[in-house]
Amino acid sequence: MEYIDILLSANFWAAAIRIATPLIFGVLGALVCERAGVLNLGIEGIFVVGAMCGWMAVWLGAGLWGGVLIAALAGALFGLLHGILTVPLGLSQHVSGLGITMFATSVSYFTYRTALPKVSSPPRIDAFQPLDIPVLSDLPFIGPALFQQTAMTFLALAMVLVVGYVLYRTPLGLAIRAVGDNPSAVEAQGLSVFALRIGAIMAGSALMALGGAFLTMSAFDAFFFGMISGRGWICIALVVFASWRPGKALLGALLFGAFDAFQIRLQNEVGAVVPSQVFLMIPYLLSIIALVLVARKADYPRALLQPYFRGQR
Amino acid sequence: MIRFEPRTNVSSLFALALPIVAGITALALAAIPIAAAGGEVFAAYGHIFKGAFGSKFAFSELLARATPLIFTGLAVSVAFRAKLWNIGAEGQLYVGALAAVAIGSGAISAPSYIMIPLIMLAGMIAGGTLMLVPTLLKTRLGADEVVTTLLLNFVVLLFVQMMLEGPMKDPMGMGWPQSEPMTSAATLPKMMARMRVHWGLVIALVSALVIYIMMKRSVWGFEIRATGENVSAAKHAGIPVTSTFIKVGLISGALAGLAGVSEVAGLKGYLTADISPGFGYTGIVVAMLAGLSPLGVVIAAIFIAAVFVGADSMSRAMGVSSYIADLIVALSLICVLISSLFVRFKVRFVNPKKTKLTAKGDA
Structure with missing residues (x-):
């Protein structure tokens, strides 16, 4: 009976959306990169950079939105590095991404420790x-569940619309999708494969950094070592689950948020009998299951992981 | 304009020099954050060098640090050679350590010459089995092993914490979440009195040699290399690609498992949830610096260990955050990745203005 009560409480849904917010940013970011044909395993480190830079900017006196902007710029900068390594230089996207994660994480930790x-x-x-929000926030149940979130959550939801609109309704989006499927066709149109890919990676990385910034500027109000704890990797699994579509990405992140919020509440119910670690494992196991479920029929962008060199067929 | 021209033959000396240049470049780049943190740059490098090589004690610390890195570096190099992206060495290390503790902390009592092989076997089986899961998910269901191995690291660490707070907690541990100590028969002896370097190092070196011979001289080694070069070509050539992936997964996981065994049986004596400060991830850097060569892994592991041990002592002396070591390691990975370009391509700097001028002159 208690389980139904959990699902019927506005608090639960508010928590689900809160947990989903950084994942929405992260999955969208990974989606934009992969749609352009580049896997970005730098995501975990870019989350850390976003979390650290956004927080530090505010701590040094910038406004909250200034912090958000700085986090996005820092993310884009690391995206640029990943872009240069993987696109014109055509180096291994796996190794470069892991390198970016290590680099971004250690730079952030070093900077934080040096400043404090x-x-x-x-x-x-x-x-x-x-x-x-007038009226909406005061609605019974729906108000506290959906409309008493911070501005960054609404920014995440807006980003779903923006990414969806740009990818499917604009020539730029068409070019980005094409560059991840068939880069030589894009070049035949006189467009630059390099510019499109690097641009997409930078934009995607900026989104990832916003996911990190949400954690230190909205979910919490401080920066901790190890606070990202695999959220980036979870996004890489969820983007496959979402079959590279912004709408499904939102759905996947919300579903994940709901499971995680449920698990936290379940912990309060049966925490005395079951060790807490079992519950903490659930998000990671869920991500693996989500990936395995769709793996067979996953429709990867056809040029994903494939470097492109000018004039190549 | 920069132009890349494919290189046809690479001298082995040149290929050998590149990772060294990459490592030195990474060290040199670290001057920027050191200076930014207010450290005296030259003094800092002095401290790093002295901290790593300056005394017998320092050198022992360095070798103790290199031991797990040789194992995880080997684990990654074998897997990456077949393009099986095992990023899960961290988790495999922990299950290896857990298995060693489960058997070696009093459950079985036998003389040392039985116990040591037994805990090693247990650790290898544990690590190999853990890697078998993502390998099968890849070969059977097509699930990307990068993500599954990465996520399993978190699951395993939580599992280890659960065991150390529950069934495997040391009742004499003053409430700390740690395992019971290894029995003396299940302990790898130290190599020098009052020094921390232990016989795990010798096991690591032997493993490197065994993997070198396997990769160079055996059919397995050939199959692994062929699969990594080109899966579909290997398939056409009649190489059992699926079973090769499974073999590679098992070997790679087993090697990472040995890292855990060596840490609990040789260095720490018991298991805590923080025995590895990311040896599994650092193993990726070691393997890449080594150009995936098993013997190169030994040298690369010593370099990375020197960075960690040296930076630790520099950090204590100068107050520069010890995260500088992680920064140098990350930079090494990026530098060695970039340097791999020079193996495949000659880089030519072409001045477009100059070419224009000559064109004018011709007309």
Whole structure:
């Protein structure tokens, strides 16, 4: 009976959306990169960079939206590095991505430690607060469940629309999708494969960094070491589950958020009997299951992982 | 304009020099963050070098640090050679350590010459079995092993924490989440008195030699290399690609499992949830620096260990954050990746202005 009660509480749905928010950013970011034909395993490190830069900018006195902007720029910068390594240089996307993750993570940790050498408890900032939207936030049940989120959650939802619109309704989106499927056809149209791919990776990486920034500027109000704990990798699994579509990406992230929120509440119910680690494993196992379920019929962008050199057929 | 021209023959000396140049470049680039953190750059390098090679104790620390990295570096190099992207060495290390502790902390009592092989076998089976799961998910269901191995690392670490807080917790551990200590028969002896370097190092070196011979001289080695070069060509040539992937997965997982065994039986004596500061991930850098060569792994592991041990001591002396070591390691990976370009291509700098001028002159 308690299980039904969980699903019927507005709190649960609010938590599900909160947990889904960084994943929405991350899955969208990975989706944009992969649609252009480049796997970005730098995602885990770019989350860390976004989390650290956004938080630090605000801590140093920037406004909250200034922090968001700086996080996105920092993410795009690491995206540029991944883009240069994998697109014109055509180096292994796997190794480059892992390198970016290690580089971005260690730069962030080093910077944080250098700026704050001896803090026992991480300093806090005034983070984004849940919005109070007239009428909507006051609706019974739906109000607290859906409309008492922070601005960054609404930004994530808006990004789903933006990415969907750009990919499917604009010539640029057509070019990005084509460059991930058949780059030589794009070049035949007189467009630059390099520019499209690098641009897509930078935009995708900026989105990933926003996922990290959400964690330190909205979900929490401080930066912790190890706070990303695999969220980036989960996004890489979810993008396959979402078959590279923005709408399904939103659905996948929300489904994941709901499972995770449910698991946290279940922990309160039966936590005395079952060790907490069992619950903490669930998100990772769920991601593996999600990946395995769709793996057979996954329709990967056809040129994913394939470097392209000018004039190549 | 920069032009890449394919290189036809590469001298082995040139191929050998590239990773060394990459490593040195990474070290040199670290001057920027060191200076930014307010450290005296030349003094910092002095401290790093002295901290790694400056005394017998330092050198022992260096070799103790290199031991697990040789194992995980080998694990990654075997897997990457077949283009099986095993990023799960971290998790395989932990299950290997868990298996060693399960058998070696009092469950079985036997003389040392039985216990040591037994815990090694247990660790290899545990690590190999863990890697078998993503390998089968790849070969049977087409699930990308990069993501599954990465995610399993988190699952395993949580599982280890659960065991250390539950059934495998040491009742004499003052409440700390740690396992019971290994019995003396299941402990790898130290190689020098009062030094931490232990016989796990010798096992690591022997493993490197065995893997070298396997890759160079055996049919398996040939099949692994052929699969990595071109899966469909290997298939056409009649190489059993699926079973090759499974073999590679088992060998790779087993090697990473040995890293865990060697850490608990040789260095720590018991298992905690933080025995590995990312040896599995660092193994990727070691393998790439080594150009995936098993003997190269030994040298690359010593280099990376020197960075960690040296940077630790520099950090203590100068107050520069010890994350500088992770930064140098990450830069090494990126530098060695870029340097691989020079093996495949000659890089020519062509000045477009100059070409225009000559064209004018001709007309």
